[in-house]
Amino acid sequence: MRGLMSLPVEQLKPEEQILILDFGAQYAQLIARRVRDNNVYSEIIPGDIKADEIVRMKPQGLILTGGPGSVYEADSPRPDPAIFSLGIPILGICYGHQLIAAHFGGPDFVEAGEQHEYGRTTIRRQADDPLFADLATELTVWMSHGDRVCCAPGGFLVLASTPHTPVAAMGHPQQAIYGVQFHPEVNHTPQGMNLLRNWLFGICECRGEWSIESFAKRSVALIREQIGEGRAICGLSGGVDSAVAALLVHQAIGDRLTCVFVDHGLLRANEARQVTEVFDRDLGMNLVAVDARERFLNVLANVTDPEKKRKLVGHEFIRVFEEEAQRLGGLDYLVQGTIYPDVVESGTQGSAVIKSHHNVGGLPDDMAMELVEPLRELFKDEVRQVGRALGLSDDILMRHPFPGPGLAVRIMGEVTEEKLEMLRAADAIFEEELRAANLYGRIWQSFAVLLDVRTVGVMGDRRTYGRTVALRAVSSEDAMTADWFRVPDDVLDQVGRRIMNEVSGINRTVYDITSKPPGTIEWQ
Numbered sequence: 001m002r003g004l005m006s007l008p009v010e011q012l013k014p015e016e017q018i019l020i021l022d023f024g025a026q027y028a029q030l031i032a033r034r035v036r037d038n039n040v041y042s043e044i045i046p047g048d049i050k051a052d053e054i055v056r057m058k059p060q061g062l063i064l065t066g067g068p069g070s071v072y073e074a075d076s077p078r079p080d081p082a083i084f085s086l087g088i089p090i091l092g093i094c095y096g097h098q099l100i101a102a103h104f105g106g107p108d109f110v111e112a113g114e115q116h117e118y119g120r121t122t123i124r125r126q127a128d129d130p131l132f133a134d135l136a137t138e139l140t141v142w143m144s145h146g147d148r149v150c151c152a153p154g155g156f157l158v159l160a161s162t163p164h165t166p167v168a169a170m171g172h173p174q175q176a177i178y179g180v181q182f183h184p185e186v187n188h189t190p191q192g193m194n195l196l197r198n199w200l201f202g203i204c205e206c207r208g209e210w211s212i213e214s215f216a217k218r219s220v221a222l223i224r225e226q227i228g229e230g231r232a233i234c235g236l237s238g239g240v241d242s243a244v245a246a247l248l249v250h251q252a253i254g255d256r257l258t259c260v261f262v263d264h265g266l267l268r269a270n271e272a273r274q275v276t277e278v279f280d281r282d283l284g285m286n287l288v289a290v291d292a293r294e295r296f297l298n299v300l301a302n303v304t305d306p307e308k309k310r311k312l313v314g315h316e317f318i319r320v321f322e323e324e325a326q327r328l329g330g331l332d333y334l335v336q337g338t339i340y341p342d343v344v345e346s347g348t349q350g351s352a353v354i355k356s357h358h359n360v361g362g363l364p365d366d367m368a369m370e371l372v373e374p375l376r377e378l379f380k381d382e383v384r385q386v387g388r389a390l391g392l393s394d395d396i397l398m399r400h401p402f403p404g405p406g407l408a409v410r411i412m413g414e415v416t417e418e419k420l421e422m423l424r425a426a427d428a429i430f431e432e433e434l435r436a437a438n439l440y441g442r443i444w445q446s447f448a449v450l451l452d453v454r455t456v457g458v459m460g461d462r463r464t465y466g467r468t469v470a471l472r473a474v475s476s477e478d479a480m481t482a483d484w485f486r487v488p489d490d491v492l493d494q495v496g497r498r499i500m501n502e503v504s505g506i507n508r509t510v511y512d513i514t515s516k517p518p519g520t521i522e523w524q
């Protein structure tokens, strides 16, 4: 068995790509999405990456993101100055725009604006340039900045301005270096996508050949190359990500892939049965189902700390795999459905760790298998598109995302079999009613959470002292931000009444109205 390692990331990259140098932007992922929506692969990398690494990655263009820093502060994040002489087109957005001004003009070219500019505003074009090709003279854009570029450095043309922002856009056409103070990536800049397209295709000369189908083809070829004649094991969780990862690997190596489904007892109602039916019966894949329910309950006994639960479930999960791998013999590849937001949120790209996602952060150091992670670069809806292209049914594809540590992070406090049963029943009722009201497909994620409080109630003529269940439903594009979903009163009423009547031990239901941020989607 080999030690833990991944295929070198650069080997997985498509030929044409845009690199997004992140300086702490709120919108870095959104920028990446917008670029990909134009069939150009994009990737977020740390803002201080060295110029020679960039050269090695051969990007068509660089985007310097916004960020909370001020270029005139000594410790504000900065790019390697050599990136400006690589001859690769650059687009700076907000703080990125100010970085360009400070590099070419000096820190005095950026000043604290007398008035902060937040929200919608109108820019007026000052000069013609391919960046604004076919766009109107006046454009509505979204601004969110305190600092501003006061004048354009030598060689740069002022392309647009507002009354408060003399250099709302500037460009050095010969060097293909551009900066915009506003945010073209957000919906509040209606022509933002057109501007981005002008940059991608007019200035960076991208061809726009990246697509989900080309991704899938390339991915299958790379998996074949990585695994060679070897054999692999894949943990199916019941969720979309591991299912699609398994399908891709199955396409690549067929029966040399064995899928292991660990029933850790922390699953939603009927999930275990569904996985067996789909993968074993319908897709004809090698599937081993392991009943590890008792083992996980034992590991989780008396544990209440959320991070500890996450880590324990993650570790135990991998251990079960290792045991299965050993039992099956001769397997040295482990397939995981890690997706892009997991990678970014787990802090591997320089951003802060928010929660340790179990398929990234919880791996034991001594794990003795080489990882195959074909979805590492994809956002959730892109994973669904791959799944659909490979013929996976909507039952699995459209089921709401489910965290690796399962119901363990939806039970506040200690996990017990009794609580799991209660939660599963309440959760199933919520799902059923949302489906009946045709809301399920419009919601990113919905679930029940079992709280660690007991409250007094009255049922019949008797006093009760039961548990509280919280219902959570959110809309989101990629789980990085989320808004609470406005479930109509009558649906909530029906769910609440059914839970009271059908799930013994619960005597109160509440609805969670927290967005992300400041909350997270899961409660733990």
Ligand code: XMP
Residues within 6 Å of the ligand: 310, 342, 354, 355, 356, 357, 358, 359, 401, 402, 403, 404, 405, 445, 479, 516, 519, 520, 521, 522, 523, 524
């Ligand atoms: P949070 O709670 O951080 O969740 O807003 C963002 C998204 O990630 C899911 N999630 C996980 N997925 N392993 C996973 O595969 C995990 O450990 C994990 N924790 C949270 C969560 O359900 C939401 O979709």
